[in-house]
Amino acid sequence: MTKIKISAVSYTNTLPFLQGIRASSLMDQIDLSLDYPAECARKVIANEVDMGIIPVAALLEIEDAHIIGDYCIGTEGRVDSVFIFSDKPIEEIDSIRLDYQSKTSNGLARILLKHYWKRDVRIVQEGEADAYVLIGDRTFGKKDEVTFAYDLGYYWKQFTGLPFAFAVWVANKELPPVFVTGFNRALANGITHAADVIEGLPRYQDFDYLDYLTNSLDFHLTDKKREAISRYLELYKGL
Known part of the structure; x- marks a missing residue:
């Protein structure tokens, strides 16, 4: 078989x-x-x-x-494992590094930056950036270690009213x-x-x-x- x-x-x-x-x-x-x-x-x-x-x-x-x-x-709403992490508030970021393990969450971050936060940011695949996308188990315990942690499930709900x-x-x-x-x-x-x-x-x-x-x-x-x-x-x- x-x-x-x-x-x-x-x-x-x-x-x-x-x-x-x-x-x-x-x-x-x-x-x-x-x-x-x-x-x-x-x-x-x-x-x-x-x-x-x-x-x-x-x-x-x-x-x-x-x-x-x-x-x-x-x-x-909040998903607690898909974040934009940054040492700056979202209103001040000019660049963001994407997560190589992600596809949907990278897109979600870009959608929210463009349509919800109204930010035109530079996308970085590797190297230094003002903020970065991180997903999955690698986020566990990290949201309190950075200055700003934006839960993308929560902000999608704020943006669209949808799960x-x-x-x-x-x-x-x-x-x-x-x-x-x-x-x-x-x-x-x-x-x-x-x-x-x-x-x-x-x-x-x-x-x-x-x-x-x-x-x-x-x-x-x-x-x-x-x-x-x-x-x-x-x-x-x-x-």
Whole structure:
């Protein structure tokens, strides 16, 4: 039997999903790899895998994209793991360094800078800048170490009134309906027991895993989050 190749993010925010998948009967049907978000996207775009949890910005690069299931990496407001960090207030920054692991969050930062904060800033891939984008586990415990920490989930909500979906499960081809149903059920089971993944994780000062997984993150791909994805993609295309 040919296994379905899946790329998943290795961040804490995906652990509830991985927990559900690994506890399901699907494991003998899949070949699972763990990557950072931009690499997940690259693999799906390049057809190196059949599906992955990919940054929503990458939807524009997949010719035959199929969003799989009813779940995502999302938030209803503050997300607590996607930031612009700076030693200057946002009104004074003239340059920003992007995060090589990111795709959607880099775009979100640029959208908010342009449309919400009305800043025309220079984009820096490497080297010194007034501010920088940082995502995922690398942000844990760091927001109190910098002068200014701008949570991009929070400011997107302020800008649009909408929640946000950073990543969705996407296949680059039609997958068997039975598999899709089982996969969605596995995701549901994983997020139902999200708190179970906390044990054994590294500890950070002033960071609460339970609050992060059950309050900051919202895993349901609602109609409002789908609306947010459409709004984001339209703004992203204009950057």
